[in-house]
Amino acid sequence: MELIKEIAVLESGRSAWQAMEQMINSGIQDAFFVMDVGEIVRRHHEWKLKLPSVEPFYAVKCNDSPMVLEVLNALGTGFDCASEGECAKVLAMGADPSRIIFANTVKPASHINFVAKAGVATLTFDNEEELYKIQALYPSAKLVIRIRCDASSAQCVLGMKFGVEVEDAFPLLETARALGLDVVGVSFHVGSGCSDPPVFQRAIQAARGLFDAAKRIGFEFTLLDIGGGFPGNKDSSLDNIADVVNSALKEFFPVGCGVRVIAEPGRFYVASAYTLATLIHSKRRVKNKDGTNSFMYYINDGIYGSFNCLKYDHAVVKPIPLKRSKANKEPAIGTIWGPTCDGEDQVTGPLMLPEMEIGDWFVFENMGAYTLPISCGFNGMPVPEVNAFADEKTLLELKNITTLNKKNDL
Ligand SMILES: Cc1ncc(COP(=O)(O)O)c(C=O)c1O
Structure with missing residues (x-):
């Protein structure tokens, strides 16, 4: 395109x-x-300003139109993909596989085979059976354990289907260890359309606990994925969640601690x-x-x-x-x-x-x-x-980055 x-x-x-x-x-x-393409670009600038230490991996499921993906690709976000189809779409745009997290904790075998071939390394999981599957199909994958930490109120609750309960997470990591798998971090999703900003503090604190526990069995986690849940409507504001996230990161994952922090915003962008x-x-x-x-x-x-x-x-x-x-x-x-x-x-x-x-x-x-x-x-x-x-300003900005991207490709 x-x-x-x-x-x-x-x-x-x-x-x-x-x-x-x-x-x-x-x-x-x-x-x-x-x-309004400018709206996506403005959202990106707002994210960078308000959550400067969190890298956005756009949740493709939210709106997978080629225009949205191309704009975000030009802006340099990563992508959260839920399937082989979404990964293929993002890869077809020329995005590097390292910019994708396959963030579906339950994946058909054929999708795992696809990403293994394509070089998409980072995959989430939340149950033992998935670990056996991954060990058989893609043992070198970089795995991210998804824990459950639900907002007290959200537009779409996800915890009933995804995320291991925090108290069951450590035994799951022990299984991963025993299988020789490489777990590199923790993710969560508090629920989409979250109206309980403090939940991010609870979830980040729980993730910290798991980082520390994992160390005891030889894992050195380097990735924290704080999921989605950020508001996207015109009259909404990122400020409340950003304040909670920034202060929780400062407390539990301070700059320089060696942990890369990413998120999977969907509705926020589009x-x-x-x-x-x-x-x-x-x-x-x-x-x-x-x-x-x-x-x-x-x-x-x-x-x-x-x-x-x-x-x-x-x-x-x-x-x-x-x-x-x-x-x-x-x-x-x-x-x-x-x-x-x-x-x-x-x-x-x-x-x-x-x-x-x-x-x-x-x-x-x-x-x-x-x-x-x-x-x-x-x-x-x-x-x-x-x-x-x-508007012309947005177009000029996009033109500049796409030329830049082209130059980098050479
Ligand atoms: C795994 C995962 N990540 C990210 C998202 C995007 O969430 P949101 O649109 O609330 O940012 C979803 C939405 O369902 C999801 O399931």
Whole structure:
């Protein structure tokens, strides 16, 4: 993919939002995304500023679009891959295998064989059976033990499926030792969309305990992976988690201690970069018992498309009405529905909205995380296309780094 060629330039002073309005005014009928590339670049700068000692390995599962991966590749992040397919995608861009962590603790044998061949060295595990598999297929792998440390509240809990309980971690390391495997560090994931920043302190402290215990059986750990869980929406801030992480690292893994610290941010990088525009193609008036009207609006994307995030990511979405019709009617209760024939294909419950007409639009911000990779074309409904935009400053920055990368390759 020729990165820069695929990005449309925003005229000076114009925003991705204005580009979206222009597309709507041009008569487009399909639902579509605008992607603000500058947002990803700004996020990267924010990460570097606020978590300077933590190297980001972007979680590809969150949004595996070639554009996102190419931009992050140019910016020099690492990648957290969950499968052979994700590793292959990242490697095909020319990323060095050392920039990948295969961070799925349960891996099909064929995927392990693939990464062994490709030279992806770092793999996570959290159970004994996985160790036997790795010993048989890829005994020289650099292994990272994933411990469980759940946030008290998170949008998506992961601990019920992944991570060895902290009290069971040491016996697992003893097994790895007995099998002659090379364990190099500890990882955790507190839960995606974490709203309990202090959990990072508890998890980093638990990891420190395991680093020390591992030393007793001859392991010299050099890698700490603090996982994901960082917020990504426009109105969110990295500050609270960054403060906790920075002070816990200072206490338990001070600079110069010989430990490389990485993280696997997903939604942090991409959520706010994507805005989805959906057309109201149908409308139904419902007579309420008290004589008032409410309305059902049918839009051209739903839970089998981008709004799968309502089910799988437990997302809460907020429609922004974009009226094109002139008629100015009283606000009324409205519900928003997806386009398929499934009764469950509902995007929002009852909301007080300006009365909308067929041909008006609902816009949804923060739609870049855990949306597109899971979408399907159920009922023959198309998955919205993505239109990437960047301002001139962002494009220049990307151009400079891609030329630099090319020079380094020589
Ligand atoms: C292993 C792993 N790492 C990283 C992530 C990304 O998490 P987030 O989007 O919360 O940063 C996930 C998300 O499920 C994950 O499973």
